[in-house]
Amino acid sequence: MPERQRADARRNYARILAVAEQEVAAHGANASLEQIARVAGVGSATVRRHFPTRRALLEAVSHQRVDTLCERAGELAGTDDGRAALLEWLGDLLAYCVSARGLADVLTYDAEAEAAHQNACSARMEEAGEPLLRRAVRDGAVSGEVTVADLVTLVVGIALATEHHPDPRAAAERLFTLAVAGLSPQR
Template sequence: MPDRQRADARRNYARILAVAEEEVAAHGAGASLEQIARVTGVGSATVRRHFPTRRALLEAVSHKRIEALCVRAQELTGKGDSRSALLEWLSDVVAYCVSARGLAAALVYEGAESDSIHENTCSAMMEEAGSPLLRRAVQDGAVATGITVADLITLAVGIVLATEHHPDPAAGADRLFRLAVAGLSPQS
């Protein structure tokens, strides 16, 4: 019987995640956990057992996109101009967050401690992926020292959240991102 329960739990997790992906796509980070439970055909306690917090749910829903952004960072690392590579990756982060409702909320940093990034799996993955790009750009003098990947992700998330209700969120986010880029330049 315990093996069957584990198999049932795995099936429930997969079903809950599939429904959660649809609900987050339709309703964003505020998707109702109760609605997810209803559509899945399980109790809300089952949903909460698999996803004890909204952040845990958003991270699970966003995991594939985060992995794709991490692969993109690896592809860009060491290629071409270091500043262009970093900015191309950040532009991809902004575009992905605009297109995938809930992704920006999954990347939000909480807490003031510098170690708080490690409480958020998605943010930790992005920190690791973006660090080589940022390090190279700083070493080349193409980006000011003192900037962290956490700063850049926070900036991207802020831009996306600030433009999510605009008539054209992608254009608004792209415009704000381009305005912010000027602030990344080293002071001459």
């Protein structure tokens, strides 16, 4: 939100964002923009002026969670075991995606995103995870062909595939463990 906005516009932005956080937590990425406007006490045009796309609104709602995950990647970058650090960060990402409805949707690829509004959350996650992946590759624990985008896509896919499961966290963790271990039996 630009600082040079009028005071009432800044208040509207803050109120819309607070309501959106509640609505997204309750209804996920498909939370009604009209309901958000109604509860915030503004018109739907005001919501769209501040958040021109649903993705822009979801990114704003997810901003703090993304910051936390980026900070966590920085903390883990200094640990001794590159593979363990990468897997711990991906596990944290998965836990956030499962518990914070809407975050997985923010991190999905959007072919229709305007060039001016590419997926900033995904870009930040990729930047934060890159040192962890490089270290795991250097340690020989991960193939050099793997990208952070691949890993984020895998986690997002698992979170989206399990969000309606009776126990989404357990189902997501099981699938993530399976993806990491592979399909072959352990020897």
